[in-house]
Amino acid sequence: MVWEVGEVTFRPEHELHNRRFSRNLGVGLSLSVFIALIFALTVVKITKEGKMKYNADEAVQVEVQ
Amino acid sequence: MMSDIRTYEQPREAGFGDYVQLLKPRVMSLVVFTALVGLLVAPVSVHPVVAMASILFIALGAGASGALNMWWDADIDAVMRRTAKRPVPAGKVEAGEALGLGMALSGISIVMLALASNWLAAGLLTFTIFFYAVIYSMWLKRSTPQNIVIGGAAGAFPPMIGWVAATGSISLEAVLMFALIFMWTPPHFWALALFMKEDYSNAGVPMLTVTHGLRATRKHIWVYTVLLAPVAVGAAFTRIGGPTYLAASLVLNGWFLWGAWRIWHRDDIVAETDNYVVEKLVFRFSLYYLFLHFGALLAEAALRPYGLGGW
Numbered sequence: 001m002v003w004e005v006g007e008v009t010f011r012p013e014h015e016l017h018n019r020r021f022s023r024n025l026g027v028g029l030s031l032s033v034f035i036a037l038i039f040a041l042t043v044v045k046i047t048k049e050g051k052m053k054y055n056a057d058e059a060v061q062v063e064v065q
Numbered sequence: 066m067m068s069d070i071r072t073y074e075q076p077r078e079a080g081f082g083d084y085v086q087l088l089k090p091r092v093m094s095l096v097v098f099t100a101l102v103g104l105l106v107a108p109v110s111v112h113p114v115v116a117m118a119s120i121l122f123i124a125l126g127a128g129a130s131g132a133l134n135m136w137w138d139a140d141i142d143a144v145m146r147r148t149a150k151r152p153v154p155a156g157k158v159e160a161g162e163a164l165g166l167g168m169a170l171s172g173i174s175i176v177m178l179a180l181a182s183n184w185l186a187a188g189l190l191t192f193t194i195f196f197y198a199v200i201y202s203m204w205l206k207r208s209t210p211q212n213i214v215i216g217g218a219a220g221a222f223p224p225m226i227g228w229v230a231a232t233g234s235i236s237l238e239a240v241l242m243f244a245l246i247f248m249w250t251p252p253h254f255w256a257l258a259l260f261m262k263e264d265y266s267n268a269g270v271p272m273l274t275v276t277h278g279l280r281a282t283r284k285h286i287w288v289y290t291v292l293l294a295p296v297a298v299g300a301a302f303t304r305i306g307g308p309t310y311l312a313a314s315l316v317l318n319g320w321f322l323w324g325a326w327r328i329w330h331r332d333d334i335v336a337e338t339d340n341y342v343v344e345k346l347v348f349r350f351s352l353y354y355l356f357l358h359f360g361a362l363l364a365e366a367a368l369r370p371y372g373l374g375g376w
Contacts, residue, residue, distance in 0.1 A: 019080045026081030037118055041181055044114045 083157040087135055087166060088128030095355075096127040096223045102359040103227025103242055106305045106366045111231045118181040119230040123223055126174035126190045130219070132167035133198035136160050138206070141268040147261060167198070182230035189229055193222040207269070210276040217250030218243075224359070241300040242362075248293040249355055252286045252325060256348040259283070259328070260341035279336075283329045286347075290325035294318040297358060305362055307375040313361040317354050324350060 100123045104116055111119075135142065135153050143154035152158040171194050179187035201216035209215075224242035229235060258265060258274045259282060265272040273282045297318055301311035324347035331343060368374030 016078060019078055023079070023081045023084075026084075037114075037121070040114045041118050044112050048112070 079152065079158045079162075083152045084162075084166060086152050087132040087158060087163050088125075088170075089131035089134075090128075092131060092220075093124050093128050095220075097124045098356070099242070099246065099359055100124070100223040100227035102363050103224030103239065104231045105227075106238070106362050107228050107231035108304060109231050115181055116231075119178060119186070120227065122174045122178040122181060123186075123190060123226050123230070125170055126178070126194055127223065129167045129170035129174055130194040130197040132163045132170065133194070134202045136163035136167060137198070137202045139163075141207075141270060144268040145264040147264055178226075178230070183233050185233060185235075186226050186230040189222060189226045193219055193226070196222075208271070210271050210273040212271070213254045213273075214251050217247050217254075220250060221246035238300070238303050238305045241296065241303060242305075242359075244296045245293075245300060245358060246355065248289060248296050249351065251289045252293065252321075253348065253351040253355075255282050255286050255289075256328065256344050256351060259336070259344045260348075279333045283331065287325045287329040290321055294322060300362070302376075304375070305365065307365040307368075309368065309374065310358075310361040310365050313357055317357055320350065321347075321354055 097120055101120050104111060104119060135151055138148075139153040139160050142148035142151050148154065153160050153163055171191075175187050175191050175194075178190050197216070197219035201212065201219055205212040205216050221243045224246070225235065225239040228239040228242065255273060258272045259279060262272075262274045262279070266275045273285060298311070298314045300306050301314055324343070327343050328347055336344060365374040
């Protein structure tokens with residue numbers, strides 16, 4: 001079955017298109033999860049290092065006093 | 066008028082699921098579980114995000130080695146009934162794609178594990194991928210009946226990597242978790258090979274059942290199960306063990322030894338007549354055996370904060 005709207009023709013979706021869509025969706029979701037994980041890791045690492053540096057600075061200040 | 070009809074067989078374009086299948090998701094689930102236990106039983110606290118990322122990249126590395134294995138073994142996978150439906154022999158994914166995916170995921174998983182945890186864990190993951198893809202798949206699998214014995218090391222590394230990701234070093238506990246899977250692998254796969262003998266024979270894979278026969282394989286299963294028991298029970302007396310693990314391990318090893326004994330003393334004709342019922346039972350049990358051992362280790366770690374786990 002073919003729908004015609006003005007000059008644009010819509011063809012019914014082939015099974016191949018569904019498979020391509022599922023593949024693109026899978027890749028897209030995987031990349032999104034990867035990016036979110038990198039972001040979360042970065043936040044955790046920076047926060048941890050920041051805390052360690054703060055503690056080290058405090059220890060130095062106590063020693064100086 | 067005669068019509069000239071020509072048909073062209075177009076290669077079936079792979080879906081996302083076909084690429085996931087390349088990573089051997091069932092093996093990956095076991096890797097995730099054992100690596101997670103290795104990480105959680107370690108005597109240090111790890112940030113949940115770091116822990117989750119580490120486990121994910123260990124699993125991804127294991128998946129990458131699975132894809133490399135499917136690329137290399139496509140010819141024999143096509144011959145074996147058990148593996149004929151894998152994406153490459155089934156014609157869903159090209160062998161080159163499996164190679165590309167395996168190489169890319171190997172690189173990503175190693176670098177990311179190093180950044181998430183430490184370089185020792187990443188180094189062990191690199192060695193694991195190399196061991197499974199090159200030492201086992203390319204070399205041992207087709208050349209020696211000891212393929213399973215040595216190749217089992219590849220599957221034994223994940224809990225050790227999990228432990229190293231948490232602690233940054235290798236200790237006795239990590240070695241014992243490695244040894245548990247390493248010693249478990251031969252009786253597990255030989256039990257499978259007993260009732261899948263023809264598969265390996267057709268593919269020309271020199272499994273013990275093909276090169277030395279069923280009787281020798283039955284004896285080997287018994288010997289390796291005997292050697293496995295002290296390793297499994299021994300872990301109970303380390304920092305990661307405790308009474309819960311000891312009780313579980315004694316029961317599981319008792320049952321496994323009983324099954325291996327029955328396999329050893331079974332007649333090949335009887336086994337073929339009853340369709341290898343004991344061998345299939347022991348094979349299935351061996352999966353629970355490993356799962357429950359690591360589950361017991363996890364239970365010990367979970368009970369420890371309440372003063373119930375450990376000695």
